[in-house]
Amino acid sequence: MQFLVYILIYPFLYIISILPFRLLYMLSDVLFGFVYYIIGYRRKTVRHNLRLVFPEKSEKEINAIAKKFFHHLCDMILESIKSLTISEAEITKRFQFKHIEEIHKLEKANRSIVLMCAHYANFEWIFIAQRFVNHKGYGVYKRLENKYFDRLIKRIRAKYNTDLITTKETIPTLTETKKRGELTINGFISDQSPKANKAFHWKEFMGIKVPVHTGAEMLAKKLDMSVVFFAVKKVKRGYYETTFKTLAVNPKDFKNYDITDQFLKLVEQQIYEAPEYYLWTHKRWKHKDKVPAKFQ
Known part of the structure; x- marks a missing residue:
């Protein structure tokens, strides 16, 4: 059944991916009308979060x-589909980097790197960063239920020397690379909501106390990796600019959760500057009324 779904859907995705950007965004405008006005996809959730x-x-x-x-x-959904066939020249023109020297400094110091980012702007195109760095890239992701689409996503990322690994695979994979002496750069989207009963840290995010993921920071400390935040800014439709900021060269020098708190403050800055580019469909604040006594 999974293969049948794949062979039925993939041709449409491929056709969309080869559209010129002008037509791609015309299609996006049509999709917006369908998603927002007809289906009303998570419209209540988005408004609730914004309020x-x-x-x-x-x-x-x-x-x-x-x-x-x-x-x-x-736009982002169709840009992600565009990743199937977009040329390296096109994507490097549309997704540019500022302060990439922050990464190069850490490379010269023989430091592996944890990259932390949020669900903001187009975080999907960050894989092209591998063309500008020397470390082997890994991205932590949630495996797709359809194994054929899962393989497709992995194949797209592999074109630029990035391997996707699941949360369960992260520690054993990166521990093994460290044993081999391999230097890596590892991407984590770290603003999603963990389960309230499994959270080690609660922090105010956009003025509301919520459980926060601390896995990126803890892994950085465990494997002695430097931590860098990357912020994606939407310059105009179809064009993005990414800025890198080092949060910790030696993470063990920081108290637990200090790096995570730094990260959250930077994400808040992004949201306040242009809130329309944050992923408001996530129920990020669903645990706001479940703060354990020890975190109050």
């Missing part, structure tokens, strides 16, 4: 941000 973190904004302002967000979401 929670921006209580000072009017309903008109909330609705305006929500619409801009759904426009961006549709």
Whole structure:
């Protein structure tokens, strides 16, 4: 059944991927109308999240941000599909890097690197960074249920020397690379919500106390990897700029969760500057009323 779904859907994805960007964004505009007005995909969730973190904004302002967000979401979905066939020249033109020297400094110091980012702007195209760094790349991801699409995603990333590994594979894989003396750069999307009963740390995020993932920081300390934050900024439709900021060269010098807290503050800055590019469909604040006594 999985293979049947794959062979039925893949041709449509491929056709979309070879569209010129002008037509791609025309299709995105149509998709927006379908997703926002007809299906109403998670529209209530998005508005609820926006009201929670921006209580000072009017309903008109909330609705305006929500619409801009759904426009961006549709763009990002189609840009992700475009990854199937986009040329290296095209993607390097559209996804540029500032302060890449932060990575190069750590490479020269023979430091492996943990890259932390949020669900903000187009985080999908970061894999092209492998063309500008020397370390072997790994990206932590959630395996797709359909094994054929899962293989496809891995194959796309592998074109640029990045291997995708699941959360369960992360520690054994990176421990083994360390034993071999291999230097790596490892991407973590670290702003999602962990299960409340398994959280080691709770912190205010956008003014609301929530459980936060600390896995990237803990792994960096365990394997002695430097930590770098990368922020993606949407310059204009189809064009992005990524900035790197070193959070910790030697993470063991920091108290537990200090690096994670730094990361969250930087993510907040991104959101306040342009809230429409954050992934508001996530139920990020669903545990806000379940704060354990020891974290209050």
